[in-house]
Amino acid sequence: MGTFFFFLYYCLLILPLGGLGYHSDLLTKFKIPAFILDYILMNRRIVAGLFILVYLGLLYLGLRLIFTLPNIILQQMTFKKALTSSWQFTHQKIGSLLGRLLLIGAALIGFTGLTFFLLIQLQALIETHTSVGLPSAVVIMTLLQAAMLINLVLSTVAVFFIVIDYLLADPQFVQPTFNYATLKLSVPLSGRWLLFVANCVLIGVGTYNWDYLRSVTIQQPLNISHRGVSQKNGVQNSISALRKTTRLKPDYVEMDVQLTKDHQFVVFHDFQLAPLTGHSGTPQSKTLAQLTKMTVHEHRQSAPIASFDDYLARANQLHQKLLIEIKTPTTDNPGLVQHFLNKYQANIEAHGHMVQSLNWHIVEAVKKAAPKIQTGYILPFNFIGPPISNADFYAVEMTTVNSHFIQAAHQENKAVFVWTPNDQQAVQRMMYFGADGVVTDNLTAVKQAKQQNNQRHYADKLAYYVIGIG
Numbered sequence: 001m002g003t004f005f006f007f008l009y010y011c012l013l014i015l016p017l018g019g020l021g022y023h024s025d026l027l028t029k030f031k032i033p034a035f036i037l038d039y040i041l042m043n044r045r046i047v048a049g050l051f052i053l054v055y056l057g058l059l060y061l062g063l064r065l066i067f068t069l070p071n072i073i074l075q076q077m078t079f080k081k082a083l084t085s086s087w088q089f090t091h092q093k094i095g096s097l098l099g100r101l102l103l104i105g106a107a108l109i110g111f112t113g114l115t116f117f118l119l120i121q122l123q124a125l126i127e128t129h130t131s132v133g134l135p136s137a138v139v140i141m142t143l144l145q146a147a148m149l150i151n152l153v154l155s156t157v158a159v160f161f162i163v164i165d166y167l168l169a170d171p172q173f174v175q176p177t178f179n180y181a182t183l184k185l186s187v188p189l190s191g192r193w194l195l196f197v198a199n200c201v202l203i204g205v206g207t208y209n210w211d212y213l214r215s216v217t218i219q220q221p222l223n224i225s226h227r228g229v230s231q232k233n234g235v236q237n238s239i240s241a242l243r244k245t246t247r248l249k250p251d252y253v254e255m256d257v258q259l260t261k262d263h264q265f266v267v268f269h270d271f272q273l274a275p276l277t278g279h280s281g282t283p284q285s286k287t288l289a290q291l292t293k294m295t296v297h298e299h300r301q302s303a304p305i306a307s308f309d310d311y312l313a314r315a316n317q318l319h320q321k322l323l324i325e326i327k328t329p330t331t332d333n334p335g336l337v338q339h340f341l342n343k344y345q346a347n348i349e350a351h352g353h354m355v356q357s358l359n360w361h362i363v364e365a366v367k368k369a370a371p372k373i374q375t376g377y378i379l380p381f382n383f384i385g386p387p388i389s390n391a392d393f394y395a396v397e398m399t400t401v402n403s404h405f406i407q408a409a410h411q412e413n414k415a416v417f418v419w420t421p422n423d424q425q426a427v428q429r430m431m432y433f434g435a436d437g438v439v440t441d442n443l444t445a446v447k448q449a450k451q452q453n454n455q456r457h458y459a460d461k462l463a464y465y466v467i468g469i470g
Contacts, residue, residue, distance in 0.1 A: 065090075068085075138209045218431045235299065236298060266291050276296045323417075379397065
């Protein structure tokens with residue numbers, strides 16, 4: 001039983017290092033309640049700090065006990081004795097051991113990255129100058145998968161030899177004796193079976209890759225203007241910027257609302273007024289009349305702070321749908337949702353606007369009171385996978401989102417919006433992953449990425465494939 005938990009401990013220790021929390025299709029099957037994730041997000045600095053400290057402690061413990069398994073296998077020690085021996089043996093060797101492991105890790109990452117780059121560039125060269133783009137892409141995709149497997153094997157073998165090298169340097173190590181007669185194999189028979197199995201694997205992998213490359217579809221996402229601007233064409237969340245951005249025909253304009261001191265709603269993103277207006281205080285500490293007299297300065301432009309009533313009326317006049325983010329400085333906001341819906345529910349439903357929030361309580365309350373309103377839960381990062389929530393969609397920061405997360409969300413009939421890809425390549429990657437919408441500061445990049453959709457090359461598909469599982 002102790003050995004089982006020992007193996008489990010090392011598996012959990014490796015997960016963050018391998019990035020499996022972000023890229024594993026299996027882990028996206030595990031769901032955590034959204035209220036737990038909400039607590040983590042609201043206290044993310046404290047939680048992240050504690051996680052780093054705990055993980056570093058566990059990593060240190062893992063290095064001190066790294067010789068436990070070799071002692072059990074090679075020295076035939078009991079589990080308890082092997083633990084003690086490893087702890088004592090690594091007392092003064094932890095620094096050199098860590099250095100060698102880091103060196104091996106860096107070398108393997110460099111080898112794998114260079115291999116991926118060269119293979120993808122080779123595919124780009126082949127499909128540019130020949131007509132065999134698909135067959136070559138199948139072969140190169142198989143080679144990419146082989147490189148991943150080789151990386152796994154080399155990393156395992158490298159760690160094994162490092163451990164054995166340290167053990168052999170220990171004067172108390174007793175070299176085991178093997179009965180090599182028991183290791184003899186029937187070479188002709190084993191060779192035939194090995195060749196047969198290898199051919200079956202290659203045929204299966206090749207068939208899968210051929211089907212994968214032919215069937216890959218690029219999602220046509222909604223283009224959503226971040227804070228109502230595009231390429232710095234105005235001041236964020238201002239009516240003047242909304243008017244300019246609407247001419248670019250976004251599907252939605254994302255904007256922010258906050259509750260004022262006199263229980264009105266103002267269009268403003270930050271929780272502090274000073275960075276954008278030069279005035280001290282918060283939107284919650286000022287009345288709507290005070291706020292709308294302030295001027296926001298950004299991108300060498302100026303615009304007054306707008307009330308949500310005016311912004312919403314102007315959007316409706318322009319026939320522009322909104323993605324309304326309800327921002328709250330704290331988790332405790334009694335009566336906020338009911339007050340917001342009393343004023344705006346009918347208008348939002350009539351014009352097809354959507355609502356989202358970083359606050360899970362807000363999301364659940366809106367969805368319960370107004371089920372017809374499309375409501376989204378904002379995730380600053382992909383923790384494991386989609387949480388358990390009644391939200392209609394998730395808005396996820398782009399650097400941690402991947403195809404596994406999006407596929408898991410789609411299986412629950414939930415859409416995924418990503419923020420904020422601002423160049424054509426980043427938008428194309430999100431399209432490849434299957435994102436339903438992109439919240440961007442550059443609507444032109446989204447338009448260009450969509451226009452390039454029918455001109456996708458297999459080299460791009462291979463690159464996004466590597467990024468999606470890497």
